[in-house]
Amino acid sequence: MAISKTTYDLSIFLLLLLTISSSPFLISATNSSTTTYNVLSFGAKPDGLTDSTEGFLSAWAAACASESVAVICVPRGRFLLRSLAFKGECRSPKIGFKIDGTLVAPADYRVLRENDKWISFEGVSHVSVVGGRLDARGAALWACKLAAAGGANCPGGATTLSFTNSKDIKIIGLMSLNSQMFHIVINACSNVQIQGVKVIADGNSPNTDGIHVQLSTNVVIKGSTVKTGDDCISVGPGTKNLWIEHVACGPGHGISIGSLGGELVEAGVQNVTVKNASFTGTQNGLRIKAWAKPSSGFVKGVQFEDVTMRNVQNPIIIDQNYCPHNIDCPSQVSGIKISDVVYQGIRGTSATPVAIKFDCSAANPCTGIKLQDVNLNCLNQAAESSCTNVNGKAFGIVQPNGCL
Numbered sequence: 001m002a003i004s005k006t007t008y009d010l011s012i013f014l015l016l017l018l019t020i021s022s023s024p025f026l027i028s029a030t031n032s033s034t035t036t037y038n039v040l041s042f043g044a045k046p047d048g049l050t051d052s053t054e055g056f057l058s059a060w061a062a063a064c065a066s067e068s069v070a071v072i073c074v075p076r077g078r079f080l081l082r083s084l085a086f087k088g089e090c091r092s093p094k095i096g097f098k099i100d101g102t103l104v105a106p107a108d109y110r111v112l113r114e115n116d117k118w119i120s121f122e123g124v125s126h127v128s129v130v131g132g133r134l135d136a137r138g139a140a141l142w143a144c145k146l147a148a149a150g151g152a153n154c155p156g157g158a159t160t161l162s163f164t165n166s167k168d169i170k171i172i173g174l175m176s177l178n179s180q181m182f183h184i185v186i187n188a189c190s191n192v193q194i195q196g197v198k199v200i201a202d203g204n205s206p207n208t209d210g211i212h213v214q215l216s217t218n219v220v221i222k223g224s225t226v227k228t229g230d231d232c233i234s235v236g237p238g239t240k241n242l243w244i245e246h247v248a249c250g251p252g253h254g255i256s257i258g259s260l261g262g263e264l265v266e267a268g269v270q271n272v273t274v275k276n277a278s279f280t281g282t283q284n285g286l287r288i289k290a291w292a293k294p295s296s297g298f299v300k301g302v303q304f305e306d307v308t309m310r311n312v313q314n315p316i317i318i319d320q321n322y323c324p325h326n327i328d329c330p331s332q333v334s335g336i337k338i339s340d341v342v343y344q345g346i347r348g349t350s351a352t353p354v355a356i357k358f359d360c361s362a363a364n365p366c367t368g369i370k371l372q373d374v375n376l377n378c379l380n381q382a383a384e385s386s387c388t389n390v391n392g393k394a395f396g397i398v399q400p401n402g403c404l
């Protein structure tokens, strides 16, 4: 019969289709299906008042358990979140947060005080965070820290967004506002891409580093803007293969390798590139800083290239006697070995006469320092350079000159 023949053919066809589409090999060879999890379906409320922490954690749990690629959607609106940690190991091969809304921290900074992290990812892989605004509402905590001498009675505050022990991470098009402490921390991770990120906090806000990287390999930070009260990007011990390109900093304390030498035994920093960056009104531009302690660490292979300074207090600085508040300074000799640092195509204005300062360790002089095509001027005064315990060479036009 014609009808049953058609039905028969159709069921064979469907069976075939099912077989094909459920074969893991074919799925990964063609494309994988994506499952979407909307945080609203898990109880999150976009009203800025209802605690949405459990809703976000439930959406993560579902995405993490999914066999397919998972996308967690955060629609427009404000979502109030306490401290929350998104943890691996996940069954899903890939999880993306697609954020259109704003995640807000509790108005009272003491709610986060027992945790040093607000939104954290731990032990995850193939995770991306795309878009969104994170508003940590840090201003009240900064005021507490600035009022009490040294912030004695204020909590330390929470890092806004952190990834720990994770790999294959992307953070794209995110905005982080008014963090209590560091805005973004990459700790013990590999293969991390940060792109099109904006960090905004007051120029006087204490310890609000923009992006901090440590103990991590293959990290790329591109096309991002950081306006904050502390380092724009800070590079801690154990960082290897870090690429920073097309980043605009200011206000803040500039791009810093360090502080190093906090611990006596410390992993080194190697292969860092900073390219096409600009600094506007910052305390430092390109800085390497270490405490004057006999630590085991090193900094090796740094390339600073194509950088514009506008009214920067210390455009180029290596400081191996770092002691920011001049209180309880270690006053020993830095054990950090700094070598092969290239400054090429650095131009613009210094806000102080000393535009280039190398204050290296008497026990471990800096070696292989290269200045090439550097042109830094100081308004109303001649710019100067200052060198202590440094070996290196100048090539092309180097202004101010006379130190290497």
Ligand SMILES: *[C@@H]1O[C@H](CO)[C@@H](O)[C@H](O)[C@H]1NC(C)=O
Pocket (backbone or CB within 6 Å): 031, 032, 033, 034
């Ligand atoms: C997978 O393929 C189907 C059909 O070819 C297509 O409609 C779908 O958009 C693809 N999905 C992804 C995630 O590429």
Ligand SMILES: *[C@@H]1O[C@H](CO)[C@@H](O)[C@H](O)[C@H]1NC(C)=O
Pocket (backbone or CB within 6 Å): 218, 241, 242, 243, 271, 273
């Ligand atoms: C240095 O790091 C870059 C990425 O930032 C990488 O492409 C390059 O291969 C690394 N060089 C060495 C010698 O490892």
Ligand SMILES: *[C@@H]1O[C@H](CO)[C@@H](O)[C@H](O)[C@H]1NC(C)=O
Pocket (backbone or CB within 6 Å): 246, 276, 278
């Ligand atoms: C350097 O950055 C500027 C903007 O800050 C951009 O317009 C320019 O294309 C960049 N140059 C390169 C070579 O990437």
